[in-house]
Amino acid sequence: MTPRSQQIQEVHKMLGQLFIFVFLISTSHSCLLLGGKVQETLVPNGEPFFVRCPLEPPVSDNSYNITWFINGSKTEISTDLQARIHQDSNHLKFFPARLEDSGFYLCVYSGANGCWQEVLQVNVFQNDNGLCYKDEALYTYLLFREKSLRIECPDVTDYVDPATAQFHWFKECEPLNMTTGKYLMIKQFLSITNVIPQDNGKYTCVTLFIHNGTNYNISRSITNTIRELPLTVKPNILYPTDNFIDAELGTSVTVTCEALLNSNLILTWRYNESFISEYSDDGRVIEEIQYEAVKDGQKVACQNITFSSVKEEDYGLRFYCSADNTLAYIQAFFILKRPGPNLQGLLIAIFVTAAFLIITTIIIIKLFKVDLVLWYRSSCFSHPHQNDGKMYDAYIMYPKNAIGNCTYDMDLFVLKLLPEVLEKQCTYKLFILGRDDLPGQAIADLVDEAISQSRRLIIVLGQVSNETNLGVDFEQKIAMYDALIRNEIKVILIEMEKITDCTFMPESIKYIRQKQGFVRWKGTFTEASLSPNTRFWKNIRYRMPPAPRHSDKDLDYISTGNL
CATH class of the missing domain: 2.60.40.10 (Immunoglobulins)
Known part of the structure; x- marks a missing residue:
C-alpha cells in the first residue's frame, strides 16, 4: 500500500467516525449505547451474508425484541423473509449483499431488563482485479x-x-x-x-x-x-523417574529435579496438585530456587526439594516434579521409603567364610590326598572288588644283574618287603619273575602273559640301573610296550636311593619318571618298615588299585615309623 492510499484510508476512517457521531445524534432512540470501537464486517459482493447482532439476550428474558436500523433511518429494516435485506431475529441477512449496502447499521435490543443499542459497520467489497479474493x-x-x-x-x-x-x-x-x-x-x-x-x-x-x-x-x-517449529522443544525430565528413594526416619534428604534446559522451562515441586509449600505447616519441606547446571555435557535445569527431617507421614507419598514450557506440561514423581536391612556386611562375611573354607579344603585335599583316598577305599562307600578279569594286582620288574651289596638290598626289598607288606598285609597279588614262574616255561610268553594279566607295573630302580638294563631285555621291552604304546597298564616307579645321574637310564623310564613321578624308599630293613601305614607304603597303596577292604588298625600290627 502506497503512502498516498494510506492517507486516503485514514481520512475515510475519520469520516466514518464523524458519521457515526452524527448518526447517533440524529437517532431518537433513548437506549443506552454500548461498545467503543465500531465492529466492522467485510461482506463479499454478490454473496449472501448474515450479520449477527452482538447483543445477546439473557436466558431469563423471553420477551426481548431486537430491531435493526440503517444509516440513521428511524424506520426499522423489514422482517419480510422474502426481502433482499431483512432481519431475522438477531441476524441481519443479505440475499445477496451489494456494494451500495455498505454503511452503518444499528442493532437495538429492548427487553424487560432495559434497552441497549450498538453500531456495526458493514463493508461490501469487490475482489481485487483478476483475483478471487481481496x-x-x-x-x-x-x-x-x-x-x-x-x-x-x-x-x-x-x-x-x-x-x-x-x-x-x-x-x-x-x-x-x-x-x-x-x-x-x-x-x-x-x-x-x-x-x-x-x-x-x-x-x-x-x-x-x-x-x-x-x-x-x-x-x-x-x-x-x-x-518452522520454534526452537523450544517439549520438556524432558531426567530425574526423578517415578522411582523410590531410601530415607532414614529423622534424616535430612534433598532430591534434585533435573530436566533438559530449553526456553521458558519452569520446574516446580507439587503434591496433590498443590505447590509443595502447602504440604507441611512447619516449613521442614523447602523448595529451592531453580538453577542451571551441566550434566554429561548437556545443560539442565535443576530444582531442589529438601526434607529437613523425614517424618513417618512422608513415606509412601508421591512428590511430583512438574516441567512446563510453551509446548507441553509433564511431570515425574519419587516416593520416600524406609531403607531395607544392610546385607553388605553379612554378604562379605559369607563370602570370606566360603573362600576360607574352599581354600582350606583345597589345602587339606592337597596335603592329605593320599590319606583321604585310602580312607575312602576302606569306608563303606567304596567298592574295591575287581571285575576286570586280571589275575595280578602288580607285576614287579627290577634289575637282576646288579653286583655286590646292591644285589642283596634289591633282592631283600623285592623278594622280602614287597610280598610281606603288599601281599600278606594288604592282600594284593604280585607277580615276580624268578619267584612265580615254573621251570621249563617259555620266559618270553610267560612275561607277556603276566604283564597283560596285571593291573599295575612296579619298576624298582637303583643307582645300578644307570649302568645295566632293567631285568631281562625282552621283559623291559614288553613292559614298556604295554605301558606306553598300549597304555593298558599304569606304572609305579620306586627309587631305592636318590638317582643323580640319569645318563644311562632308558628313555622310556625317563619319560615315565618325568610324567608320573616316583616314590623313594628312605627306610631301613627293620620291623618298623613293614608297617603299611608309613608314608612310603601309603604312597604305594595310593597308586595301587583298591584292595579288599581292611582297616588301618588291622594293618598296623607293627608300630609305625617314619621311613
Missing part, C-alpha cells in the same frame, strides 16, 4: 510446519451443513488437484500432507447455498503462512 478481507492462518496441516473454510456453518455440503478449493485462484493424494477434504476442512514451504499461499473455498430456489456461492479466502 487482500484486506483474507482470513489469516499462522501454522507451524508439521507432516500434515489442516485449513478450515471459516464462517460457513450458519449457511450450510458441512457434513452434506460440497466444497471446492483453490490456491491462488487455481483449482487444486485433488487426485494426487496431497490434499484431502473432510467436511469444511482441507488437509495438506507432506508439507513443504511451497504450501504457503492464498487458499479459497467455495460452496453452494440455496435460498428461495436461488443458487448462491459462498466463498472464503485464507492466507496460509507456514513457519
Whole structure:
C-alpha cells in the first residue's frame, strides 16, 4: 500500500467516525449505547451474508425484541423473509449483499431488563482485479510446519451443513488437484500432507447455498503462512523417574529435579496438585530456587526439594516434579521409603567364610590326598572288588644283574618287603619273575602273559640301573610296550636311593619318571618298615588299585615309623 492510499484510508476512517457521531445524534432512540470501537464486517459482493447482532439476550428474558436500523433511518429494516435485506431475529441477512449496502447499521435490543443499542459497520467489497479474493478481507492462518496441516473454510456453518455440503478449493485462484493424494477434504476442512514451504499461499473455498430456489456461492479466502517449529522443544525430565528413594526416619534428604534446559522451562515441586509449600505447616519441606547446571555435557535445569527431617507421614507419598514450557506440561514423581536391612556386611562375611573354607579344603585335599583316598577305599562307600578279569594286582620288574651289596638290598626289598607288606598285609597279588614262574616255561610268553594279566607295573630302580638294563631285555621291552604304546597298564616307579645321574637310564623310564613321578624308599630293613601305614607304603597303596577292604588298625600290627 502506497503512502498516498494510506492517507486516503485514514481520512475515510475519520469520516466514518464523524458519521457515526452524527448518526447517533440524529437517532431518537433513548437506549443506552454500548461498545467503543465500531465492529466492522467485510461482506463479499454478490454473496449472501448474515450479520449477527452482538447483543445477546439473557436466558431469563423471553420477551426481548431486537430491531435493526440503517444509516440513521428511524424506520426499522423489514422482517419480510422474502426481502433482499431483512432481519431475522438477531441476524441481519443479505440475499445477496451489494456494494451500495455498505454503511452503518444499528442493532437495538429492548427487553424487560432495559434497552441497549450498538453500531456495526458493514463493508461490501469487490475482489481485487483478476483475483478471487481481496487482500484486506483474507482470513489469516499462522501454522507451524508439521507432516500434515489442516485449513478450515471459516464462517460457513450458519449457511450450510458441512457434513452434506460440497466444497471446492483453490490456491491462488487455481483449482487444486485433488487426485494426487496431497490434499484431502473432510467436511469444511482441507488437509495438506507432506508439507513443504511451497504450501504457503492464498487458499479459497467455495460452496453452494440455496435460498428461495436461488443458487448462491459462498466463498472464503485464507492466507496460509507456514513457519518452522520454534526452537523450544517439549520438556524432558531426567530425574526423578517415578522411582523410590531410601530415607532414614529423622534424616535430612534433598532430591534434585533435573530436566533438559530449553526456553521458558519452569520446574516446580507439587503434591496433590498443590505447590509443595502447602504440604507441611512447619516449613521442614523447602523448595529451592531453580538453577542451571551441566550434566554429561548437556545443560539442565535443576530444582531442589529438601526434607529437613523425614517424618513417618512422608513415606509412601508421591512428590511430583512438574516441567512446563510453551509446548507441553509433564511431570515425574519419587516416593520416600524406609531403607531395607544392610546385607553388605553379612554378604562379605559369607563370602570370606566360603573362600576360607574352599581354600582350606583345597589345602587339606592337597596335603592329605593320599590319606583321604585310602580312607575312602576302606569306608563303606567304596567298592574295591575287581571285575576286570586280571589275575595280578602288580607285576614287579627290577634289575637282576646288579653286583655286590646292591644285589642283596634289591633282592631283600623285592623278594622280602614287597610280598610281606603288599601281599600278606594288604592282600594284593604280585607277580615276580624268578619267584612265580615254573621251570621249563617259555620266559618270553610267560612275561607277556603276566604283564597283560596285571593291573599295575612296579619298576624298582637303583643307582645300578644307570649302568645295566632293567631285568631281562625282552621283559623291559614288553613292559614298556604295554605301558606306553598300549597304555593298558599304569606304572609305579620306586627309587631305592636318590638317582643323580640319569645318563644311562632308558628313555622310556625317563619319560615315565618325568610324567608320573616316583616314590623313594628312605627306610631301613627293620620291623618298623613293614608297617603299611608309613608314608612310603601309603604312597604305594595310593597308586595301587583298591584292595579288599581292611582297616588301618588291622594293618598296623607293627608300630609305625617314619621311613
